[in-house]
Amino acid sequence: MTDTAPERVNGHTAPQVSLLKFAPAPDAAPLPEPPAPAVEDKPRRRRVRVDLLRRVVVEARTHDAYRAAVRHGSYLAGGTRILTRRAWDARTTALHARMMRAAEAAGNEELVRQWEQRAYAYRLARHKRRMDLLQMALNAPKAIASAALGTGSVLLALGVMLAIYNHDLTDVLTPINALVELVGWVAFIAGVVWEPLLYSLPVMAVASAWAVGRQRQTAPTWALPGDPEQRDVVPDEGAILRALGNLGIAPLNRAIKEGWQPRWVQPTTRSGNGWHTQLQLPMGVTVEMIAGKKSVLAHNLLRKPVEVWPTEPPKQPGVLDLWVADQGSLSGAVPPWPLLTEGTTDYFKGVPVAVSQRGEAIIGKLMAANWMVGGIMGSGKSSLVIALLLGAILDPLVIVEAYVMAYNTDYDPLKPRLRRLVKGDDDEDIEAALNALRSLRDEVTERGKLLEELGEGATKVTRELALKDPRMRPKVVVFDECHELFMHKEYGKEAAELAIKVMKKARKTAITLVWVTVSPTADSLPRDVTRNTSHRVAFAVGDHVANDGLLGSGRHKAGITATTLIPGEDVGTAVTVGFSGKPFEVVRAHYVARDPDKGIDEVTPVVERAMALYEGTGPVEEPTFEPVDPLADVAAVLGDAPRMLTQEVLHRLAERRPDAYREWGPVDLKKALEPYGAEPYKSGGKSTVARDRVHDAILERLAEDADDEGGDDM
Template sequence: MTDTVVPAATDAPSTPVPAPPEQPGTAPAPVPAGTETAPARTRRRVRIDHLRRIVVQVRADDGYRVLVRHGAYTLGGARILARRTWDARTTARHERMMRAAEAAGNEELVRQWEQRAYAYRFARHRRRVELLQMAVNAPKAIATGTAAGAGVLLLLGVMLAWANHDVSDVLTPLNATIELVGWAAFIAGVVWEPLLYSLPVLALAGVWAVGRKQHTAPTWALPADAEDRDVVPDEGAIIKALGNLGIAPLNRAIKDGWQPRWVSPTTRSGNGWHTQLQLPMAVPVEMIAAKKTVLAHNLLRKPVEVWPTEPPKQPGVLDLWVADQGSLSGAVPPWPLLTEGTTDYFKGVPVAVSQRGEPIIGQLMASNWMVGGIMGSGKSSLVIALLLGAILDPLVIVEAYVMAYNVDYDPLKPRLRTLIKGDDDEDIEAALKALRNLRDEVTARGKLLEELGGDATKVTREMALRDPRMRPKVVVFDECHELFMHKEYGKEAAELAIKVMKKARKVAITLIWVTVSPTADSLPRDVTRNTSHRVAFAVGDHVANDGLLGSGRHKAGITATTLIPGEDVGTAVTVGFTNKPFEVIRSHYVAREPEKGVDEVTPVVERALALRDGVEPGAESQQQTFDPLADVAAVLGDEPRMLTQEVLHRLAERWPDAYREWGPTDLKAALEPYNAEQYKSGGKSMVSRDRVQDAILDRLAETEDD
């Protein structure tokens, strides 16, 4: 008995295999119901493969693909037009938007769409009532119009007959009108039949054009040499781009007829387009964010121009912003304070423009900054613009500790209180001592805030003007990874940094951390958590990205890993600048290139020095002598007495060069020789006008005697 050979699956019909002869006296073994024998399975597989080849061959046939494509265009266009007509005649669109708003949990938007639906139904009812009233009044209106028209024509005929002295001209206008109607009827009779036959063709052409624009044909039936992609990311382009990401659950949902709920249809937003749509089940936003590069390619954009994220209060919704082609690669507008203007530490300074082209104001008060990225990505440009804005406020004190030999801060040195550069141990120790001093200073400022402010919870500009000890301070730690990773000083530096950051925000102290190596070791996690403004220029991987922007940001699509070093210079992904989950910014560049003869930094620094010294830029400094006794009398004016802090505030405001740094002790030392020093009244330190004036009179008397 030979083995049975099963033929290979080919297009030709298989040769039947003879069954083995039955043994005499034995019955064939019964086959259980529902069980398929091996030969039967083989024959079924052959038939399925054969049918699959036929389908593939038919699909490959150009004529069949053309037929399916244009048929799908026509049917799809008819369906779209029918849906649009239904939406225009009913409240179906309002119902869809209400369901989408309910799914997003936006009750206010639900109420708005309910009001719109009510207004639409009311207007529709009113139109229908007017149509019924018009139908009732139509016979009377037609009769009245006909009679009025005939009367006008007869009146014209009478006037014509009077002019021509011929009675027969009375009916001439009426006869001309009748002939005109006859010609119109003749022309309509000639045109009507061709128009009647062409209407179906025109209707088919119209629905075909709509279907072609909305891409209603299946992908395999489209022409192989034309993708027909649109530059504008409208709803059709977005669905087509999503359908070509290679995400199996999304492809399955689209194949099953998934229709997205557009929470926010595609609208113009700055120099780009914004869309929100609810994704199908089993397709989280993270899947779309992971395919960001492919999505950008499908939308004819660079990866930095496409940002798919999930709104914090709308889970399951894809928030997609697509920039115009090339809008993030052009020139950034000049820094607004380049030639004129001042700033206010408590209001912020301009540092960049957003991806939508809007100005970005960097907050200093109650803020801490963390800036990181690969070398040459633009970190220094942002920090320099931030510091230049800070020093244009004459109250601000700036210190910089650069743990590398970096010349970027040298032009600012005349306006900086401290500039230390280098990565030697003594330089690192100097940065550590600065943190120790800041720890003590935030404590002292907290106590002083309680004394000066009463119920105030944070430092204000008025407090800073009254007391020099409350002047705003900005401290930069560049290449801070050298400090936090130092074997001897790193642990203490991390502890001090966290303590200072938790208290500094209320007492007008701003810390700025800059690093090229944002990792868990170089940036302590608690330092990142307590940072309000986080800036990530081009980074190498998701670890560095989350080290700067926060844990889980890369997975949520908020990532700077798609920024290209050397190409996207000055472009960064930020968190904390606006009320949005993230913001892509392009920092201003204040140029200083001595080899090219360009220096925009030094004039700003000179302007800042002039503001601090109380003179205009370019004016010659004049030697001034100040008389504290006479100056105090001048600020007292007609007031019989005044709080010591108010006297100091007025002195610093009128003569900042002399009295900007003065405190109560300095004032006492100046007035005590004349017995005019401040005294206590009701527990408050006061300055008496009578004492000051008596001291001036005594001094004048002594001068006259001499």
């Protein structure tokens, strides 16, 4: 085989190459080695391809047509999955098994047994249905034959009677012919309708699956209509579910993925300056888990943490009670103190001290109550305490003493009306506070003996007794910066023992103790002092230890926490326990201004009015300030009527106290009576209030007050 002939390429003669072997000429230079493959370029090219693919996906996500296709396809797929799961759960014990696994994981053996019993009952009922169907199939031929024979006999008898009447033998078969013709018409109509119905069934099934998927929002967030990051300010059911679904709680995410449909115990409704809702959480998800993600939940609802309060109702375990305040509801002005220019008070009925986030008046109870007020410096503690004391001194029967273990001027304007004011943190000042506790210990004992001497009818001090006997006059004693007293090396232990003894006996004897501190810790506040305090107020605190030191053990974990209050911003805002039937209240203290540098002094005129009442001659005037008590007012407007329509109750309440009830609606009345179990109910399709329920609630409240007072002596 010969070499190939030379070829010309671009005017040049190409070198001859043998087809059998290649051998370079002896004098020819060696050919350069081919370059090694650039191994390091492969990852770079892979990254380029991945970045390009990611960019394509992101750009596709922003395209309306692509998002619509993904959205509606996800609706269809998700709806089909949900409907399939529902059908499977309805036909099997899969739901029972799932609930048993969740209960077993939660360690709830009683609930596991309950679901086992339900599963057994379901299987038993299913077996019975199947046996009934089998028996029906066995009996079907006989039943059909009996029915045909009976129907034929009836038709033949009718035909005979018709033939006799018409004297025509052919009429014997007329009823049978009519039935045959009717069957023919039914078959014709069914034939006309059946084919379109048969073709429309798949369309209806697809539409149903799509509707379920759309309702449950099974599409990815980025594929939803509009801006996927756009969130509604109004926390409706959809917004709340989206917020809960983005908390990062694994059991909740799994329940949502499996098609969990929440049961709304209380649909989202307007409540004062915010929104209120209640929903039952799925198995394996606790309210504490939600409360632990409070900051994220608030972010998802476009709120500050202090504006979102997830708690668990005392009588509804497993239910999330969520209250969401309006945006910025804590930044507006607090309404003026109601007694700023006129009015007198009654120690035994309480005084106004704050407003809740819902805009409701918060009445500070004095009789049978003790107070614990704490928070960091500048958080607004003095505002609430001063409002409380100003309300107390507007009752001329009340005696007030203040022991301030620091040098400040907060109580100086009240000095004319105070029986005693001690200021300072020297040993003699601390000793004066200790002597006050010793005197109170003796006084509660003396008042207890006086009550015993008055007989069985006098179980506690009343206004009538205080008017008759000056020794029974109500007394309010404030210990500000009380941590200085309890942490004193020499007096601290005795002070703690005296404080506990006085608090356990003081409620029946019309003596109120108010403890104020900036250091609410286990060392600065004896635990038994906190336990025996009925009204606890926590302004901005630094950590959960201080929070639980004021509000009670475990409150922070349960979501009742003041750690989310921002010092210097949420001044005057506090989390309180014991002010109502609710587990807690977020309040904003009334501010009675006093700033000598700016020439503002609203405190002194109130003190002057109080002095005029205290020093006045003649009988003591009846108090003009009446706290709102919806339970008592509803009982009054019901009168002797066994029941009354809710609208009629609201109308009469507005007539009774227009200032308090003019703006009330059915929802307001329900929320006011619900904590007592006396809320309206449906009777004949109409919302009705029952007198018996209201009276039972009043008796129960009186019994609880009696139990609380009796418990102090233990």
